[in-house]
Amino acid sequence: xxxxxxxxxxxxxAGRPADTPRAPARPRRRADLRTWAVFALLTAPMLIGxxxxxxxxxxxxxxxxxxxxxxxxxxxxxxxxxNYRQLFGDAVFRTSLVQILLFTLFIVPxxxxxxxxxxxxxxxxxxxxxVLRTAFLVPAAVSYVAAALVWxxxxxxxxxxxxxxxIGGWFGMEFVPWLQTDTPPLYLIALVTLRLWLQVGFxxxxxxxxxxxxxxxxxxxxxxDGATGLRxxxxxTLPMLRNTSVxxxxxxxxxxxxxxxxFYNLFGSGLSGTxxxxxxxxxxYLYDTAMSAQNYGLGSAGAFVLTALIVGATLIQGxxxxxxxxxx
Amino acid sequence: MSAxxxxxxxxxxxxxxxxxxxxxxxxxxxxxxxxxxxxxxTTLNVWSHAYGEAGTQQALNRYAAAFTKxxxxxxxxxxxxxxxxxxxxxxxxxxxxxxxxxEHGDFTQGLARRGQVAALDEQYGSTKADFTQSNLDRVTVxxxxxxxxxxxxxxxxxYRKSVLAKAGIAPPxxxxxxxAAAKALTTKKSKGLFVGNDxxxxxxxxxxxxxxxxxxxxxxxxxxTPQAVEAVTALKxxxxxxxxxxxxxxxxxxxxxxxxxxxPMQWCGLWAMPAIEKALGDDFGILPWPAFKAGGTxxxxxxxxxxxxxxxxxxxxxxxxxxxxxxxxxTEHQKDWSESYxxxxxxxxxxxxxxxxxxxxxxxxxxxxxxxxxxxxPNTWDSASGTPFAAAAAKIVAGQGxxxxxxxxxxxxxxxxxxxQLT
Numbered sequence: 001x002x003x004x005x006x007x008x009x010x011x012x013x014a015g016r017p018a019d020t021p022r023a024p025a026r027p028r029r030r031a032d033l034r035t036w037a038v039f040a041l042l043t044a045p046m047l048i049g050x051x052x053x054x055x056x057x058x059x060x061x062x063x064x065x066x067x068x069x070x071x072x073x074x075x076x077x078x079x080x081x082x083n084y085r086q087l088f089g090d091a092v093f094r095t096s097l098v099q100i101l102l103f104t105l106f107i108v109p110x111x112x113x114x115x116x117x118x119x120x121x122x123x124x125x126x127x128x129x130x131v132l133r134t135a136f137l138v139p140a141a142v143s144y145v146a147a148a149l150v151w152x153x154x155x156x157x158x159x160x161x162x163x164x165x166x167i168g169g170w171f172g173m174e175f176v177p178w179l180q181t182d183t184p185p186l187y188l189i190a191l192v193t194l195r196l197w198l199q200v201g202f203x204x205x206x207x208x209x210x211x212x213x214x215x216x217x218x219x220x221x222x223x224x225d226g227a228t229g230l231r232x233x234x235x236x237t238l239p240m241l242r243n244t245s246v247x248x249x250x251x252x253x254x255x256x257x258x259x260x261x262x263f264y265n266l267f268g269s270g271l272s273g274t275x276x277x278x279x280x281x282x283x284x285y286l287y288d289t290a291m292s293a294q295n296y297g298l299g300s301a302g303a304f305v306l307t308a309l310i311v312g313a314t315l316i317q318g319x320x321x322x323x324x325x326x327x328x
Numbered sequence: 329m330s331a332x333x334x335x336x337x338x339x340x341x342x343x344x345x346x347x348x349x350x351x352x353x354x355x356x357x358x359x360x361x362x363x364x365x366x367x368x369x370t371t372l373n374v375w376s377h378a379y380g381e382a383g384t385q386q387a388l389n390r391y392a393a394a395f396t397k398x399x400x401x402x403x404x405x406x407x408x409x410x411x412x413x414x415x416x417x418x419x420x421x422x423x424x425x426x427x428x429x430x431e432h433g434d435f436t437q438g439l440a441r442r443g444q445v446a447a448l449d450e451q452y453g454s455t456k457a458d459f460t461q462s463n464l465d466r467v468t469v470x471x472x473x474x475x476x477x478x479x480x481x482x483x484x485x486x487y488r489k490s491v492l493a494k495a496g497i498a499p500p501x502x503x504x505x506x507x508a509a510a511k512a513l514t515t516k517k518s519k520g521l522f523v524g525n526d527x528x529x530x531x532x533x534x535x536x537x538x539x540x541x542x543x544x545x546x547x548x549x550x551x552x553t554p555q556a557v558e559a560v561t562a563l564k565x566x567x568x569x570x571x572x573x574x575x576x577x578x579x580x581x582x583x584x585x586x587x588x589x590x591x592p593m594q595w596c597g598l599w600a601m602p603a604i605e606k607a608l609g610d611d612f613g614i615l616p617w618p619a620f621k622a623g624g625t626x627x628x629x630x631x632x633x634x635x636x637x638x639x640x641x642x643x644x645x646x647x648x649x650x651x652x653x654x655x656x657x658x659t660e661h662q663k664d665w666s667e668s669y670x671x672x673x674x675x676x677x678x679x680x681x682x683x684x685x686x687x688x689x690x691x692x693x694x695x696x697x698x699x700x701x702x703x704x705x706p707n708t709w710d711s712a713s714g715t716p717f718a719a720a721a722a723k724i725v726a727g728q729g730x731x732x733x734x735x736x737x738x739x740x741x742x743x744x745x746x747x748x749q750l751t
Contacts, residue, residue, distance in 0.1 A: 158575020
């Protein structure tokens with residue numbers, strides 16, 4: 001909003017640096033060429049890198065998904081859509097898609113609400129804001145793997161000495177294997193708390209930045225009109241945070257669909273294969289298929305299905321929330 | 329603090345960038361691992377998974393140095409791979425940086441059929457007769473030998489003699505007795521049996537064998553037969569009794585739970601015996617996984633690692649030479665590898681017979697029992713068959729779904745994976 005209305009004219013000007021009234025036609029064209037050359041020079045490394053390391057690889061993977069590639073990534077043994085047929089014929093993969101959808105539908109709103117709430121709280125306090133902000137952000141610097149190991153071995157270990165079991169013990173609970181208990185699914189507690197702990201701080205910072213960009217005058221004007229509390233939040237803060245919210249939502253969706261690290265590390269044994277994991281995300285299925293069983297054709301097909309799912313979800317979300325549109 | 333900071337001039341920036349790039353180029357062109365490339369023409373890249381026992385990495389480096397001493401034109405660089413070894417190996421085999429020699433924990437026919445590993449018949453020569461038959465069978469594909477078994481890893485049930493005696497329980501000889509013992513040994517503070525953090529470990533495979541079945545026989549997957557269904561379903565009793573230790577810090581392949589007295593019975597391997605002996609003295613005994621019922625058979629699992637030569641590598645001949653030298657000829661090194669760190673059984677009969685530490689006490693007992701009850705995975709069995717089976721077993725013990733149906737579905741998937749191995 002504020003930012004966009006400033007940047008639009010500025011970028012127009014920046015696009016034509018030699019556009020002065022007195023400049024004759026020829027030098028201007030040369031200047032245009034120069035601008036283009038600079039543009040090409042500066043963006044080329046990025047574009048070439050993207051092309052070589054992303055788009056060629058993606059194209060190759062698409063071709064792989066149409067061929068029988070076992071233990072090799074050479075093309076040639078075309079099998080049409082067989083891999084996709086096998087994939088959707090596999091109940092494990094179908095279940096993994098359902099499970100990741102449910103996980104996403106749960107974790108995204110919860111993370112969103114938690115980070116927004118935290119941002120509002122931290123934004124309001126006067127003293128110690130920097131300390132709190134940093135304290136909440138620090139977990140974002142911890143890797144999923146390291147956190148998963150702490151969760152698995154210390155917090156939610158199945159031993160009486162595990163912290164969750166110790167706390168349960170104070171209330172007379174028997175010690176339980178948190179990650180292995182299916183009925184009720186106690187492992188969900190570990191999964192959800194882990195993801196929240198790692199993510200909330202980061203998105204909180206994004207929201208804080210958004211909050212700080214809201215001009216004070218708007219609030220002052222609203223206060224003069226007698227608006228307070230919840231009304232300020234609903235009518236001013238949330239609408240003004242719209243762009244931030246949309247971006248956060250999109251990032252959350254993608255992160256949830258790609259969930260792998262904590263699932264793999266919480267349920268894996270360190271040996272190949274995660275067959276006994278109580279929940280298996282599509283990424284885990286793909287890891288088992290491609291990295292353990294070396295079936296790269298089937299793995300690529302799965303990767304494309306997952307990509308389609310993410311792109312689809314992002315487009316739908318963009319349509320609903322108006323991603324990338326400025327609202328005025 | 330930033331008031332004094334000078335703006336970086338364009339020239340300065342360019343100079344800095346060039347210096348950085350030059351430095352990086354030099355850094356990359358000198359091999360940071362160095363190796364022992366003192367005039368050697370070829371450098372072999374040898375991959376090993378990270379063995380848990382102290383001294384193993386140094387031992388392997390020592391063998392490599394000895395090989396270079398005997399063959400001055402071939403240097404050997406040993407890469408020690410922690411974590412999910414198989415996945416890292418599979419990924420690496422697709423690239424130019426693939427190892428020339430690697431060990432594999434699950435040698436399968438597919439590796440040979442896909443042309444990933446080289447045949448080693450010439451390297452075996454007349455020594456072939458000195459290898460145990462099961463270890464030759466394991467690496468034989470279409471009549472050719474595609475790898476050299478380095479070690480046999482025997483897996484069995486450990487139990488604390490004192491704990492069982494105190495509870496008045498005899499070492500379990502039947503599955504019923506095992507279930508009863510595990511239940512009786514479970515207290516408020518500890519569990520009776522540890523088979524793996526997921527509560528499955530290898531038990532589903534053991535149950536198939538112990539009820540007279542096979543994982544794969546004559547190309548047909550055998551874990552969905554009525555006998556197998558009955559035996560795998562019986563695992564649910566251990567879970568219903570809550571007598572299994574779950575969610576321990578380390579998994580079943582590490583003896584920590586047993587040594588620390590958290591579980592008085594644990595499924596583990598011969599490799600852990602030195603550590604167990606050190607911690608518990610002679611207060612432990614070993615057992616095969618008991619027969620499921622009359623007519624079944626007790627089971628010990630025999631796994632282990634196989635040394636393979638990357639057929640698509642750049643130094644196939646040198647790699648073959650290394651494998652031949654270390655894992656076929658050098659019985660002294662093989663013995664050292666098998667008994668100086670964790671315990672393993674050397675696949676060469678002569679080496680096994682003269683390995684002193686394996687010829688006495690519980691280790692000897694294990695070797696004798698393994699010869700009688702040892703079961704190896706068939707070489708058509710890989711993770712594409714193992715993963716669905718383990719998933720089905722996990723559902724069965726949790727009481728989700730009909731066991732026969734779950735196992736039949738998993739067997740269907742495993743069958744197509746086995747068929748793929750055979751073509």
